[in-house]
Amino acid sequence: MNFINNEWNQPRIQNSSEGMRFKIAPDHQEQAWQMADRHSNTLTRYQAYLNWITVKTLLPWFEEWAQEEGLPAPSIWPTAEQLFESLELVNGTAIELDFTRFILIPVDEIESESVEVPQEWIDNPNWVGDYYLPIIVSLDGDEEDCWIEVPGFATHQQVKTQGNYDANSRIYELEMTELIPDLTVIEITRGLQVREPILPLPALSAVEAKKWVIILGNPGIYSPRLQGEIPFETWAALLDNQEWRQQLCDRRMGKVPEVASDQPLQELRQWLHQVTEEGLEAISGGWQQFEALFVPPIPIAVRGKSETTQAIAPVIRLLQPNELEQTRRHAAGVLGELGFGNSEAIDALTQLLHTARDEETRWQAALSLGKISPGHPQSGIRKARYLDWGMSLQGHSVALIVAIMPKQDSKLGIFLQVQPTAPGKLPPHLKLSVLSASGDTIREAESRGDRSVQGYDNLIQLRFSPPPGTHFRVRVSLKESSITEDFIA
Numbered sequence: 001m002n003f004i005n006n007e008w009n010q011p012r013i014q015n016s017s018e019g020m021r022f023k024i025a026p027d028h029q030e031q032a033w034q035m036a037d038r039h040s041n042t043l044t045r046y047q048a049y050l051n052w053i054t055v056k057t058l059l060p061w062f063e064e065w066a067q068e069e070g071l072p073a074p075s076i077w078p079t080a081e082q083l084f085e086s087l088e089l090v091n092g093t094a095i096e097l098d099f100t101r102f103i104l105i106p107v108d109e110i111e112s113e114s115v116e117v118p119q120e121w122i123d124n125p126n127w128v129g130d131y132y133l134p135i136i137v138s139l140d141g142d143e144e145d146c147w148i149e150v151p152g153f154a155t156h157q158q159v160k161t162q163g164n165y166d167a168n169s170r171i172y173e174l175e176m177t178e179l180i181p182d183l184t185v186i187e188i189t190r191g192l193q194v195r196e197p198i199l200p201l202p203a204l205s206a207v208e209a210k211k212w213v214i215i216l217g218n219p220g221i222y223s224p225r226l227q228g229e230i231p232f233e234t235w236a237a238l239l240d241n242q243e244w245r246q247q248l249c250d251r252r253m254g255k256v257p258e259v260a261s262d263q264p265l266q267e268l269r270q271w272l273h274q275v276t277e278e279g280l281e282a283i284s285g286g287w288q289q290f291e292a293l294f295v296p297p298i299p300i301a302v303r304g305k306s307e308t309t310q311a312i313a314p315v316i317r318l319l320q321p322n323e324l325e326q327t328r329r330h331a332a333g334v335l336g337e338l339g340f341g342n343s344e345a346i347d348a349l350t351q352l353l354h355t356a357r358d359e360e361t362r363w364q365a366a367l368s369l370g371k372i373s374p375g376h377p378q379s380g381i382r383k384a385r386y387l388d389w390g391m392s393l394q395g396h397s398v399a400l401i402v403a404i405m406p407k408q409d410s411k412l413g414i415f416l417q418v419q420p421t422a423p424g425k426l427p428p429h430l431k432l433s434v435l436s437a438s439g440d441t442i443r444e445a446e447s448r449g450d451r452s453v454q455g456y457d458n459l460i461q462l463r464f465s466p467p468p469g470t471h472f473r474v475r476v477s478l479k480e481s482s483i484t485e486d487f488i489a
Helices: 025-038 042-069 081-086 155-163 186-189 205-218 232-242 243-252 292-296 304-316 323-339 343-355 361-371
Strands: 020-023 074-075 091-097 100-108 114-118 130-139 147-149 164-166 172-176 379-387 398-406 413-418 429-438 440-446 460-464 470-476 479-488
Touching: 020 205, 020 304, 025 042, 042 091, 042 100, 042 130, 042 361, 074 100, 081 470, 100 114, 114 130, 155 172, 205 232, 205 243, 232 243, 243 470, 292 379, 292 398, 304 323, 323 343, 323 361, 361 379, 361 398, 361 413, 379 429, 413 429, 429 460, 440 460
Parallel strands: 100 130
Antiparallel strands: 020 147, 074 091, 091 100, 114 172, 130 147, 164 172, 379 398, 398 413, 413 460, 429 440, 429 470, 470 479
C-alpha cells in the first residue's frame, strides 16, 4: 500500500501490481454521508456517497501532481456545487487538470471485475473525458482500514470502441483486465489523446425541456436516465443545460429555496370576527374554512325547524359528564353541523367547555361553538392554507391548519397541524416548527418513516398558548424546502 509515513498524504503516481491505493480518512466518510443523505433514494445516496469519498480522497493527489508540475490547480467539473446535482442523475465525477479531463467511476469492491461507464460520459460531446479511471472502494474493514484503489485507466477511444455497450442500461462496460495498469503512461500521453468522434446533440426547446423536467422530476422514478420514453440524445441535451439540470434535481430532491409566505402577517384575534352570516369563516389572505379544503359540505337532511330541534335534543344528552369523553367529543362535532343559531346547542357547548375532561374535547366544543354562534366570546375557529412550494412535495400535497380558542387568562390556545390534502401519509422527516420573531426554534414536530422509508404519520401537530400580542412564525420544511408564515397571537 502506498502511504507516506502512514499519514493521509497522497503519493506521486507510481506503478504497482496492485494499482494505486489510498487510505480513506474517517472524517471523509462522515462528510460524504452528510452530502449523500440529501439525495432522493437509497441507490442514488450510496452512489453519491462513493463519489464523494473518491473526490475527498483523490483531489489532494491531483493537487500535489499539479503543484509539482507547475500546473493550475485541478478542479471539479463543472463545479463542486453542480457535482451535487449531477450525482442525483449520473454516476461518476469529472476532474480537470490543465485542459485534461479525468472521469472517476467509483466501483464497489465486491463488483470490481469490470467498470461500467455511463453513456453520458462517452457520447455527450460536452461531458466526454480524456482518461477514465475506475475507483475501487473498499469499506468492509474497520473505519481506520478503508481504502480506494486506482487499478489503471482507459482512454475515451478505448471505452468507445472496445467497451461492451448495453442499450438497456446505457452503459459501456470494460473488463478490468483491459485497462492500462501503468498510470505513469498518463504523464507521457497527456495532451496527446484523440477522442473518438461524437455526433452533436439535438436542439431542445424550452417547452420540451420543461415537459421532461416535470415527468422525470418525480422521485418515484428511481433512475430517470433509464426511462425508455426519453431518447438518450434528448436526455443528454437536458443534462447539458445547467438550469434545466438544476430544476430536475430540485424536483427530485424536494429542494427549493426557503419561501416566505406571500401573505401579510396574520392577527389571529381578528379571525374570531371574520365570520359570514352563515357562520363560516371568511376567506382571507389565502386562508380558508377548514371544511372547504378537507371536508366537502354535505347537506343535512332536515326539512324544518321542528325536525332540527328533534335531532339536536338527543345529541345534547350525549354531552353529559357521565358519558365517555370520546362520546362527548363526537357529539360536540355533530352539534357543529346541526345546531346553527340553536340556543340549547349553544348553551350545551358552552357548558361542555367548562366540564370537558380533556383538551381534545374542549377544542371540539370551541370549534363547533364558532360554527353555530359566530362571534361568541368562547368560540374557536379553524382555518387551513394549502402550502404551495411551486412543485409537488415528493408526490404529496399538504396544508397548514391553524385553530385558535379563547382562554380564560386572555391568551389564545393555538393548535397547529400539517396534513395531506388528500387521504394518505406525510413524507418522512417533514417538520412543523414554531419560531420566535427572531427565528429561534421554540418547539418542533417531525413526521416519521417506516422501515421502507415510507411515510408513517397522517399528520403532525403542536399546541401552545403564547402571551397576548406575541409575534411568532410557523415553518413547514422538508430537507432544503421550507415555507414560513407569520402570526400575532
